Amino acid sequence: MSPRTTEQFDKIRQEKKELIMNSALELFAEKGFHATSISLIAKKAGISKGLTYNYFESKKEILDELIAHGFDTIFESFDLNHDGILTEEEFIHFIKYNFRLLKENMRHWKLFFSLLLQPSISDNFSKDYKERAEPFFIMLYNFLKSKGSTDPEGDVMVISAMLEGAFLYTVVAPEVFPLDIMEDKVINACFRIISKK
Amino acid sequence: MSPRTTEQFDKIRQEKKELIMNSALELFAEKGFHATSISLIAKKAGISKGLTYNYFESKKEILDELIAHGFDTIFESFDLNHDGILTEEEFIHFIKYNFRLLKENMRHWKLFFSLLLQPSISDNFSKDYKERAEPFFIMLYNFLKSKGSTDPEGDVMVISAMLEGAFLYTVVAPEVFPLDIMEDKVINACFRIISKK
Amino acid sequence: MSPRTTEQFDKIRQEKKELIMNSALELFAEKGFHATSISLIAKKAGISKGLTYNYFESKKEILDELIAHGFDTIFESFDLNHDGILTEEEFIHFIKYNFRLLKENMRHWKLFFSLLLQPSISDNFSKDYKERAEPFFIMLYNFLKSKGSTDPEGDVMVISAMLEGAFLYTVVAPEVFPLDIMEDKVINACFRIISKK
Amino acid sequence: MSPRTTEQFDKIRQEKKELIMNSALELFAEKGFHATSISLIAKKAGISKGLTYNYFESKKEILDELIAHGFDTIFESFDLNHDGILTEEEFIHFIKYNFRLLKENMRHWKLFFSLLLQPSISDNFSKDYKERAEPFFIMLYNFLKSKGSTDPEGDVMVISAMLEGAFLYTVVAPEVFPLDIMEDKVINACFRIISKK
DNA sequence: GATGAATGAGTATTCATTCAT
DNA sequence: CATGAATGAATACTCATTCAT
Numbered sequence A, B, C, D: 001m002s003p004r005t006t007e008q009f010d011k012i013r014q015e016k017k018e019l020i021m022n023s024a025l026e027l028f029a030e031k032g033f034h035a036t037s038i039s040l041i042a043k044k045a046g047i048s049k050g051l052t053y054n055y056f057e058s059k060k061e062i063l064d065e066l067i068a069h070g071f072d073t074i075f076e077s078f079d080l081n082h083d084g085i086l087t088e089e090e091f092i093h094f095i096k097y098n099f100r101l102l103k104e105n106m107r108h109w110k111l112f113f114s115l116l117l118q119p120s121i122s123d124n125f126s127k128d129y130k131e132r133a134e135p136f137f138i139m140l141y142n143f144l145k146s147k148g149s150t151d152p153e154g155d156v157m158v159i160s161a162m163l164e165g166a167f168l169y170t171v172v173a174p175e176v177f178p179l180d181i182m183e184d185k186v187i188n189a190c191f192r193i194i195s196k197k
Numbered sequence E: 001g002a003t004g005a006a007t008g009a010g011t012a013t014t015c016a017t018t019c020a021t
Numbered sequence F: 001c002a003t004g005a006a007t008g009a010a011t012a013c014t015c016a017t018t019c020a021t
Helices: A006-031 A038-045 A050-057 A057-078 A088-104 A106-117 A125-146 A154-170 A178-196 B006-031 B038-045 B051-057 B059-076 B086-104 B106-117 B125-146 B152-174 B179-195 C006-031 C038-045 C049-055 C059-076 C088-104 C106-117 C125-146 C154-172 C181-197 D008-033 D038-045 D047-054 D059-076 D088-104 D106-117 D125-146 D154-173 D177-193
Strands: none
Touching: A006 A038, A006 A057, A006 A106, A006 C125, A006 C181, A038 A050, A057 A106, A088 A154, A088 A178, A106 A154, A106 B106, A106 B152, A106 D125, A125 B059, A125 B125, A154 A178, A154 B038, A154 B106, A154 B152, A154 B179, A154 C125, A178 B051, A178 B179, A178 D177, B006 B038, B006 B106, B038 B051, B038 B125, B051 B125, B051 C049, B059 B106, B106 D125, B125 B152, B152 B179, B179 D177, C006 C038, C006 C049, C006 C059, C006 C106, C038 C049, C038 C106, C038 D125, C049 D154, C059 C106, C059 C125, C059 D008, C088 C106, C088 C154, C106 C125, C106 D154, C125 C154, C125 D177, C154 C181, C154 D154, C154 D177, C181 D154, C181 D177, D008 D038, D008 D047, D008 D059, D008 D106, D038 D047, D059 D106, D059 D125, D088 D106, D088 D154, D088 D177, D106 D125, D106 D154, D154 D177
16 A cells, blocks of 8 residues: 555566567567557557557667667677687687577567668668667677687678678578577588688 | 450559569568558558559468468579489589579578568568578588588587578678678688588 | 541440449449449449549439430330220230339339439439339229229228338338239238228 | 446436437448448547447448348247237238338438348348248238138248339338328238238 | 547459450 | 550559547
8 A cells, every 4th residue: 555666666667568568579579660560569568559659659660679688688698808819729619609689689680671671661770770780790800810810891791791691681580590500500610610720 | 435455454453463572572571471461561562552452362461372372482583403413513502592692682581580480471471481491402412421421410409500590680780790701701611511521 | 547437436435324323333233322432433433533523523412314215215115195094904014014124124123222212312313213114103093993993092092002012012021022023912901901891 | 536336327328329329320231341441430429530430340230230230120029929820900900010110211221221232231131031031922822822822932922022123212202102091002902912822 | 637539541352454375 | 447555644452650538
């Protein structure tokens, strides 16, 4: 009977917000942004349509927060403060870590791929995405250089293309390209690319 | 006074249909199927909304014809009746040929990537796509085996992932990943993967 | 090679016009005026959409001419210039004659019933219909009076209601109410109504 | 501040649904199904177009519910559980009762007549209608037999034709065939048909 | 905070009608 | 006379968003 504390309210708000975002993420990833209606999101979240607008200004804002949150989940956690040089073991760990992130955030990735392909949906998703991915490329570049690559830039391109392609395949046709198998093959191929100069 | 001949009508129909399909392809590729309205397609084609329905039963039918036509353009021309073994030169030619196809059909590819990510838009696009791509994988498999690959299946995976990723990058961020540069890097990387056992 | 005479042209025009009207009648009777498109009428007539407008100003005009022609067919031919008194035999003939007209113009009747029920389609169909039917009622009235009816007006009402109902049933459910059987029953019932005062 | 209770919502829904159905019935009866637009229904009901779809899936569904409701109103209330034999008084009451139902549901009848004439609008309206009318015919048949009719089937036909015709006249031209007058004439005529063998 | 009724702008689609040939 | 491409207004229906309760 005692009034809830501010903290409790905040917690409830936070949880409800996440509930909505999760529902939205699943639907956006599966059906696309435009084909997903607010009604559907609300229904999936088990709340009323109107309540959605208590937490988000618009459908677009849900997407924006999903993008922001997805970036944080996928890239931020991706803590690359090693100014130093990666060993081979660390590189392997790095690739594996990325595959694990993919596995855990499949729907984010699916959404992100869609957004990359449809820039009109989210104005500067593409730009933000590139900025976020930057450290990844730098790290890869440094690693390849340290390994003696004579064309580290080109190697970054092909390796990240391979990774991106592997991710896309995994997201789109997981039954044909199982993640765990892809992972090993990709790591192995990376080393073949690196070691052969 | 006298009505147009059948040939004249056929010509008009042919041309107008292509006009509509081109407009639609560009918009579908750029904004996505759902975000593209018939009005917009008509406006881009410089015709009235109603006329669109003189040529296509529905918006979905435009997409279906685009898919069919895209498949033909991208895969059919892709004549892989080499039962024999590819030489290295032929392999290089094959990769280059694919990059050329990509270059010429950028918008088809963009559309196709989108459709792969949103299966709900076109019921069995995904299945059809896989069927069409099959010969490609077989050819690659045979080539890798002929080159003495101890894991041709795995190599097919990583190489096609690299190609797919390169295609995706090229389509999505051509300014960062220029097609011509990618092409050379990819060919080079393929050989490094192959030769190193 | 010799140019057709005016008469030939008129004949062709007349025939084509009838062709269109027949197609339209069938469709209007079956699907209703609004649910019948000009395209469909043209297709059924085996001509082009545009040509229809060479013979009729509008879809509405086709209906108007059908109504006019239907009136003529159903009522005009119905030559009741007997100022004198009908014998019983003549009355029987009269009823039979009407059933025969119904049989031969089923679709006109179907259309007319529809129009009676939807006055908005044809502005004064209802008025015209009543005017046309007037002589019929008068004749019936005179006949009943001559037969000694004490309430000829009332008898006109019930007998024409019975006829109208029989017509409606025949048009709407001919399998349950076969025309030939209805005919005998109705004639018989008329006499029972008349003779019993 | 607190949201409406379920009861409040139910009441609103109930009332608004009836409002829409009443508007639709009036328009369908007057102009026909195809000539009545959703806009018009909404305007007549004093609500927005969109709201209509909050209550009905489609225009067709409005019609279906009107038919179902009309059947219930016209036939269900029509309690003919007399397994026994009707007296003449009961028969008179029965006819009068039917005229009263007609009077109270004029628009339903008008709509139903239209639907009978255009089976394409509602797939099995005709079948359902016949099923619903069945008990009526059986009752009439039994009554006529009990009165010593030598051709009860034929008498059912002509009497129901007369009733149907009277209904149609009343619906279509109430000013020429006033319901109350028709009623007496019809009852009277029925007895003349029956008593005369 | 929570509900769902209500709105209005937008979307795909149809169709009577026009018109160049 | 004849064709069918072309138009534009209308129609059924959807959906993000607002708001009274």
